[in-house]
Amino acid sequence: DAGVTQSPTHLIKTRGQQVTLRCSPKSGHDTVSWYQQALGQGPQFIFQYYEEEERQRGNFPDRFSGHQFPNYSSELNVNALLLGDSALYLCASSVAGGHEQYFGPGTRLTVT
Amino acid sequence: LAKTTQPISMDSYEGQEVNITCSHNNIATNDYITWYQQFPSQGPRFIIQGYKTKVTNEVASLFIPADRKSSTLSLPRVSLSDTAVYYCLVGDAAGRRALTFGSGTRLQVQP
Numbered sequence: 285d286a287g288v289t290q291s292p293t294h295l296i297k298t299r300g301q302q303v304t305l306r307c308s309p310k311s312g313h314d315t316v317s318w319y320q321q322a323l324g325q326g327p328q329f330i331f332q333y334y335e336e337e338e339r340q341r342g343n344f345p346d347r348f349s350g351h352q353f354p355n356y357s358s359e360l361n362v363n364a365l366l367l368g369d370s371a372l373y374l375c376a377s378s379v380a381g382g383h384e385q386y387f388g389p390g391t392r393l394t395v396t
Numbered sequence: 397l398a399k400t401t402q403p404i405s406m407d408s409y410e411g412q413e414v415n416i417t418c419s420h421n422n423i424a425t426n427d428y429i430t431w432y433q434q435f436p437s438q439g440p441r442f443i444i445q446g447y448k449t450k451v452t453n454e455v456a457s458l459f460i461p462a463d464r465k466s467s468t469l470s471l472p473r474v475s476l477s478d479t480a481v482y483y484c485l486v487g488d489a490a491g492r493r494a495l496t497f498g499s500g501t502r503l504q505v506q507p
Binding site: 288315317319324325326327328329332334339340342372374375376378379380381382383384385386387388389390392 | 428430437438439440441442445483489490491492493494495496497498499500
């Protein structure tokens with residue numbers, strides 16, 4: 285049973301560009317959450333999707349947007365990249381009634 | 397959301413028991429206490445969750461006093477592979493909640 289998978293593993297972008305990160309949840313999970321983790325910090329919640337809608341959102345600007353597909357996979361889009369967007373982006377999946385979130389290995393985004 | 401306070405770092409040696417204490421003075425009645433472990437360049441991994449008293453699983457124990465204002469994660473007989481950052485989280489037990497991570501405790505296990 286595959287766990288949470290994310291692609292790509294690493295990404296280098298230039299300031300002002302746009303990026304799309306992808307996540308496939310653990311089998312049987314219908315909820316996907318995205319987190320941003322800066323170096324030396326704990327993960328910070330960006331938003332959560334289930335039933336193909338954004339259900340919760342953290343304190344992130346509108347440049348951060350997402351989507352969930354009918355197969356429960358999800359994308360995170362970031363527009364107008366800033367140097368401060370450089371971080372590890374983590375995807376976590378879960379189910380209603382479950383008590384934990386399963387995290388993927390993350391995508392390391394570097395903005396130059 | 398209840399704020400948590402935990403030590404920034406801890407050092408230990410292989411074979412020792414490690415106890416990491418987390419303070420959460422403003423924990424709400426329906427809040428659970430959850431611990432995650434994170435290795436470098438990997439996503440956090442759920443370790444254990446509890447509401448009160450003691451919870452034990454195959455990797456750790458969680459001790460919660462009656463007032464629930466603190467909790468202690470206990471790792472028995474640590475090995476080098478337990479070197480990681482450990483996060484204490486307080487909130488709803490449901491998998492659909494937004495997890496609020498602090499800065500965690502960086503545990504370094506020496507040979």
